Amino acid sequence: MNIDRIVSLVAKLFVLLSVLLSVYYNQNWLWFTGFVGLNLFQSAFTGFCPLAKILKTAGVEPGKAYE
Template sequence: MNLDRSVMAFAGLVVLISSILSLTVHPYWIALTIFAGLNMLQASFTGFCPAAMVFRKLGVRSGTAFD
């Protein structure tokens, strides 16, 4: 799995988990979903993604979006 797919999988996982938590634990967990969405939006414009930096340090091979 390359860096791009890892970032997308992580973002999807965060959205799913926070959605489930907002339905089962407390509605304020929806803030994590909003944060993930805003982070994906800003990364699409700036190319800066903290998750990509972490995955790169973990040794995930590069993709095309986050070089």
């Protein structure tokens, strides 16, 4: 599994988790959903993603997006 797939998987899990937490616990968890979305949005333009940088340092194989 490369960095692109891991970043996509983690982002989807965070969005799903935060939406479920907002439904069953507190609506303020939707701020976390927005943060994840904004981070993905800026990553599309700048190529910078904190998780991708961490994974690259850990030695995970980079994909096309985060080379």
